Amino acid sequence: MRLLHGKYHDKFKSMRLGEAQLVLRDDDNIYLNVFFRQAIMLSEVSADAKVIAVDVNENVIVYGNDDFVERFETNEGIIRTRYFLKRRRIQSKIRGRGLRARLLEKYRGREWRRIKEIYYRATKEIINKAREVGATVIVMEDLEVYKEDLGSRKLNGRIHRWVIGVFSGYWSIRRNSADYM
Numbered sequence: 001m002r003l004l005h006g007k008y009h010d011k012f013k014s015m016r017l018g019e020a021q022l023v024l025r026d027d028d029n030i031y032l033n034v035f036f037r038q039a040i041m042l043s044e045v046s047a048d049a050k051v052i053a054v055d056v057n058e059n060v061i062v063y064g065n066d067d068f069v070e071r072f073e074t075n076e077g078i079i080r081t082r083y084f085l086k087r088r089r090i091q092s093k094i095r096g097r098g099l100r101a102r103l104l105e106k107y108r109g110r111e112w113r114r115i116k117e118i119y120y121r122a123t124k125e126i127i128n129k130a131r132e133v134g135a136t137v138i139v140m141e142d143l144e145v146y147k148e149d150l151g152s153r154k155l156n157g158r159i160h161r162w163v164i165g166v167f168s169g170y171w172s173i174r175r176n177s178a179d180y181m
Contacts, residue, residue, distance in 0.1 A: 012036050050135040054126060061122050063129070070129065072122045076115060083111040 018035035025031055054063045058077040064070055086107055094100040130138055 049137050050133060051137045051139055052130050052135045054138060054140040056141065063126050072125055074118050074122065079114060083107055
């Protein structure tokens with residue numbers, strides 16, 4: 001049996017190997033599912049500090065701690081796909097350069113404002129919840145990993161259209177603002 005792997009899988013070489021199993025999928029191919037373990041060093045946080053963890057995904061932001069877990073539906077993937085298809089239709093159907101450019105700019109602006117507003121509401125909700133429960137630390141995953149090349153053009157396109165920087169930017173604005181924390 002041949003084992004095929006891509007550049008993405010090289011990062012697992014330094015991890016400890018866990019359980020492995022063969023899986024037969026609907027397309028009659030056999031896949032090898034392997035679980036890895038890695039020790040992660042966290043920065044020091046006092047034992048009495050209340051912490052909220054935030055996990056950002058394409059369509060949902062999940063945040064919480066041992067006492068609660070809440071979801072904030074962003075539906076960014078759906079919104080992005082909808083506007084992508086709309087722009088693609090405009091590019092193929094409208095022949096006038098000026099009109100096409102104006103329409104593309106109009107829908108690009110709408111998409112951008114809609115996404116920014118969603119992330120603004122998400123950060124506001126998370127910070128209000130942190131204030132409500134008395135949390136002193138908000139921990140978020142390292143979003144820089146999503147900037148790596150993942151080997152698939154379709155997946156790379158979706159990941160690189162994802163506005164991670166906007167979400168991170170709102171955190172730094174809120175952190176430095178006296179109104180919010």
